[in-house]
Structure formats: C-alpha cells, structure tokens
Amino acid sequence: MKNRKTFLKASLYFLFVVIGVFFLFPVVWTISLSFKTMPEMYRFPPKLFPGSFYLENYNFVINQYNILAGVKNSFFITVIVVVGTLLVTIPAAYAFSRIQFKFSKVLQFSILLFQMISPIVMLIPLYRYFSRIGLLNSYTGMILIYIAVSLPFQVWFIKGFLDTIPIQLDEAATIDGCNRIQVVTKILLPVITPGIFSASLLIFIRSWSEFVIPYVLINSPNKMPVSVSLVNLQSSLTSITTQFLAAGSVVAIAPTVILFVILQRYVVSAMTAGAVKG
Amino acid sequence: MQSNAIARPGKDYLNSLVKGPILWLLPLVVVLVCFYLYPVLDVIRYSFTNAKMTTNDFSYTLRSYATVLTSQAFYQGLWRTFIFVGISVVFQFLLGFMIAYAVEHGERLAMRGTLVTRTIALISWAIPGVVIGVIWKIMLEESPSGIFNYILSLFGVPLTDFLSNPNNAIISVSVANVWRGTAQSMILLYAGLKTISYDVIEASLIDGANFWRRLWNIILPSIRSVITVNVLLNIINTFNTFDMVMSLTGGGPGRSTEVLVLGVYNRIFTQYDLGRGSATAVILLVINIIIALFYIRLTTKEEGK
Numbered sequence: 001m002k003n004r005k006t007f008l009k010a011s012l013y014f015l016f017v018v019i020g021v022f023f024l025f026p027v028v029w030t031i032s033l034s035f036k037t038m039p040e041m042y043r044f045p046p047k048l049f050p051g052s053f054y055l056e057n058y059n060f061v062i063n064q065y066n067i068l069a070g071v072k073n074s075f076f077i078t079v080i081v082v083v084g085t086l087l088v089t090i091p092a093a094y095a096f097s098r099i100q101f102k103f104s105k106v107l108q109f110s111i112l113l114f115q116m117i118s119p120i121v122m123l124i125p126l127y128r129y130f131s132r133i134g135l136l137n138s139y140t141g142m143i144l145i146y147i148a149v150s151l152p153f154q155v156w157f158i159k160g161f162l163d164t165i166p167i168q169l170d171e172a173a174t175i176d177g178c179n180r181i182q183v184v185t186k187i188l189l190p191v192i193t194p195g196i197f198s199a200s201l202l203i204f205i206r207s208w209s210e211f212v213i214p215y216v217l218i219n220s221p222n223k224m225p226v227s228v229s230l231v232n233l234q235s236s237l238t239s240i241t242t243q244f245l246a247a248g249s250v251v252a253i254a255p256t257v258i259l260f261v262i263l264q265r266y267v268v269s270a271m272t273a274g275a276v277k278g
Numbered sequence: 279m280q281s282n283a284i285a286r287p288g289k290d291y292l293n294s295l296v297k298g299p300i301l302w303l304l305p306l307v308v309v310l311v312c313f314y315l316y317p318v319l320d321v322i323r324y325s326f327t328n329a330k331m332t333t334n335d336f337s338y339t340l341r342s343y344a345t346v347l348t349s350q351a352f353y354q355g356l357w358r359t360f361i362f363v364g365i366s367v368v369f370q371f372l373l374g375f376m377i378a379y380a381v382e383h384g385e386r387l388a389m390r391g392t393l394v395t396r397t398i399a400l401i402s403w404a405i406p407g408v409v410i411g412v413i414w415k416i417m418l419e420e421s422p423s424g425i426f427n428y429i430l431s432l433f434g435v436p437l438t439d440f441l442s443n444p445n446n447a448i449i450s451v452s453v454a455n456v457w458r459g460t461a462q463s464m465i466l467l468y469a470g471l472k473t474i475s476y477d478v479i480e481a482s483l484i485d486g487a488n489f490w491r492r493l494w495n496i497i498l499p500s501i502r503s504v505i506t507v508n509v510l511l512n513i514i515n516t517f518n519t520f521d522m523v524m525s526l527t528g529g530g531p532g533r534s535t536e537v538l539v540l541g542v543y544n545r546i547f548t549q550y551d552l553g554r555g556s557a558t559a560v561i562l563l564v565i566n567i568i569i570a571l572f573y574i575r576l577t578t579k580e581e582g583k
Contacts, residue, residue, distance in 0.1 A: 008383075012383060013389070013391070015380045016380065016392070016395040019380065019398065020394070020398050023398050023401055023460075024398050024401070026413050026417055026457065027401060027405075027413070029417060042423050043423060044422055044423050044428075045428060046423050046425055046428050088305040088306050088309055089306070091301075091303070091306075092303050092305070092306035095302035099297075101298070101299045104299070109577075111306075112570065112573070113567065113571075113574065114310060114314045116566045116567070117314070117563060117567075117570075118520075118539055118566060119518075120518075120539050120542055120562075121321055121562060121563050122313060122317040122318060123317075124321050124324070124552070124559060125316075125321055125324065126313065127547075128331075144309065144313060145313050147309060148309050148312075149313075151306060151310065180296045181296055208406060209408075209521070211406065211407060215524075227409070227521070228408075230412060230525075231525050234415075234525060242416055242419070245412060245416065246416060249412050249413055249416075252406065252409050253405050253406065256404045256406070260401065260404035261401075264396075267400070267404075268396070268400070268465065271465045272468065272472070
C-alpha cells in the first residue's frame, strides 16, 4: 500500500512537470525572446535564456511604437466596462433572484441564448449604424457593445451569488421598513461583495482580451486598445524583428497575467462557482 | 412615513414600481434589445438583400443564400471549421480532464506544487486570444531556429512548414487553440470532480477496482452533466474564435484556415459584400442557436432534478 502511494505521488509529480512545461513554455519563450538581440534570436541551436537583459526591444515598442498608449486605452475602456456592466447586471440579477414574475425563466434563458451568438453577427449592422451617426472610431458606442456582450454571463453569475443568500435576510429588512432598493444597497450588496469582486475580475480579463469589437469599430491608432495595437504592430513588422513583437506581447499580457496570478484564488472560486451552476 | 406616502401619490407609484420587476430589468432589456436583438434581426434582413457596404440602395432577393449555399468555398469553410472545432474540443477535454484529475488528486494527497500547477495550467485563460496567436506564431517560426522546429529536430523530425503549408496550418491553429481552451475545460471538470464524494471512490478502492474501471464506472458517470456542459461551451467558443486565428494565420495560407467567422468578416469588411456576408452570418447564427438550445435543454433538465 505504501509503495503504491509513493508510485502514485511520483507519477503525479511527473504529470505536474509535464503540465507546467506545456503551459508555461510559450510564455517563458516569449519573455526570453523579448530580451534577445537579433543575432541571438537567429542563433542555432537556440538558447532558452538570453545572454543579457537587452532592453532595446522594449525601448522600441514603448518609445517608438508607443504601445503603452494601447495599454492606457485598454485600462480606460475596461474600467468603464466593469462599472457599466455591474450597474446593469446587479439590478437584473436581483430581479431574477428575488422577484417572481411571469416569463422570468423564459427571459433568463433567452439571455443565455444571446451569450452564444458570435459578436461578429451583431457587429455587421452596428458598424453601419455607427458610421451613419458618427460613432465609428469613438468609445461611446463601442463601450456599450462591450457591456452588452459581457451582460449575459454576468447576469447568471451574480444571480447565482444572490441565490445563495437566504431570503429571510430580505424579509427581516423589509419588516424593519426597508424598500427593495434599500434591501439591495444596504443588505445584499455588502453580503455579496466577494461575488461582485470576482465578477469584476472576470469582466476585466474578458474586456482586456476583447479584439473583434475594437478591430471593426476603431481605426485611429491613438484610440486602439492594446489587443488591436499589437496586431497592427505584427502586421508592420517583418520576421527579422520578431523580438519586438515578443516585447509587445509581454507588455500586452502583463497586466492581466499579473492580476490573475495574484488573485488566482478568487478567479478559480468564481469560475468553479459558475461551473457547478452551469 | 405612512402619512407621507398617502400625501404624495407620486412616491406611492414609485414604490409599487420598485416592487415589480420592470424597473430592475429595464437597463438590461434596453441594452440587449439595442445591441443584440435589433442588430441580429437586421442581419437577417440584410441576408435577404443584395446590399453592398459601399452603397445604401439594395433590393430584396434570395440570391445571397443561393450563391452561398451553392458555392464550394462555403462548404470548404464549414469543413475547416468542423476540423478546427473537432480537434480542439477532443483535446481540450482530454487534456483538461487529465490536468483536473491530477490537480484534484494532488490536493487530496496534500502534495506540494499542486497550487502552482493549477495556476500555471490556467495562465492561458488570462492571455488575450490575439496575443496567444502572436505567441504561437513566434514558436512555430519555420526557420531552423524556430523553437518548435528545433525541439522536433532533436527527435529527428525534418524541418516542418507549420503555417505556410495549408494542411499543416489548420492543425497548427487547432493545437494553439487547445493550448488556449484547456484552461476553461480544466476548471469546469475540476469543479465537477470536487463534487464527487470521496467515500464512493474509497469504497471502489477497497473493492479492488483498477483505475480504468473506477474512471469508467464511477468518476465519469458522476460528472456526466459537467462534461456535457463543458463540451458544449468548448464547441461554441471554438466555433466563434476570431482573434487567435486572425493573429496566427489571418485565415491563410490561401483560405486554408479561414473558419466561418473569419469568412463572414472578410466577406463584409474586405469585400464589402453585405448580402452574402449576412447570409453566411445567419447560417453561423443558426448553428450558434442550435448549440445554445442543446445547452439550455440540458441546464433546465438539471434544474428540474
């Protein structure tokens, strides 16, 4: 029995290493490349680590290409989308969780249906409306689309959190003279703060990654989020300058990856909560 | 408080409005109608026209559907999408399950490194799809110093054209997508595995059931619904993938990796053929809805239990 356990542990460790290499290697390789000089990049056989911390690639993407403008735009868009999505989602999730009405279920499932529709389908007419009313290349309309695509999942997600709170809490507050708005703001919101936090994280990462919406709607370089900015960098470079692209990629993923690694506990619990419900 | 309410009927009305669902759902419904429902209906309308992106006049016709449904290019695109989805979903599931099982088991044995492994396995989830495309393009570099070619050469594999050969390109895109989507698979299956009570597994250990029997008779049946949900979500996510393919191959070489979504984009935004593009988009929409209905049926069945 003891032998068996040692064997089991050894094989699990082996598996851990394989998993670790498979998922980490592409990221490590990109980071390594971002510090390499051009001769180093074309060296054969390739070396896993660069000879020195060569910063010229970062200098190029930051000072010449100005990728940080994209990062700044992404932050701006993402923060508004997080706040906007929560403002729309929380009341709706409350209604689905606490108010009984006809068509509640039907409505909830039609929302689920929306979640499955590829954004490119809606973007076709939206592009035309926006060009007609002069909203192309502006954040105003685009942010609303970002919010729209993150709504369906979030309504279900936050409703899931509200469902775990006993309704007696609401009832007690109502007896104390609270109306529904007060029940939400004074009683429920403080209780589901961890849920709201996880929801914000998920919205943040999703919006940061969003590509097709800004790719279709934004064409001025100084308004692009970092995802589109990186694709433009890619198309402006040739293969001999791949190290610039690697540096750009590192800049583009650093915010979400760091956020994820620090807060992974919340993300995992958020995602598993969604999974068990789903 | 009460006398106040009687004195001001406006406030009374507001109170009753707050009691019902309408006020709470209004923002959601407005956003969804403006940015989902109306545009979707409009795409359906466009699909029955010969409209172009460049002009505003058009007439209604069924020609767009006729052209799409009789063109070989459409079926080739559909076929490529199926290959892409098929490879992705199978391997995302297998890998995701393996990792979920290893991590969950490691946790039970309180092994060190479990949390680190779990975090690493999920990193791809926090990386934007376009960046994943860029990273894989770097790794699949076709010169001898390209890292994949170098590693394979250590095993005696000759220099491979991962992205410039049409047959290899669709496989490369699928592999990159497996790397991308395994995280979501893993986390769902991991959550599922955590719900299995350990007593059941322990009992089978005492009965002397081997690993494969335990897997087949106990573990997989217990998480059957999670598996189905997972597979359906992976199908829909892969089906709608645009970002990663765009930066990895741009649909090329030729049209060898132009999956359906990319085809819609190209038809409309580079060829300006709104009618045909919309007809393809509606077909895409129908496929999306069919998968969604499966998903909804499953979810309601589970809730009914």
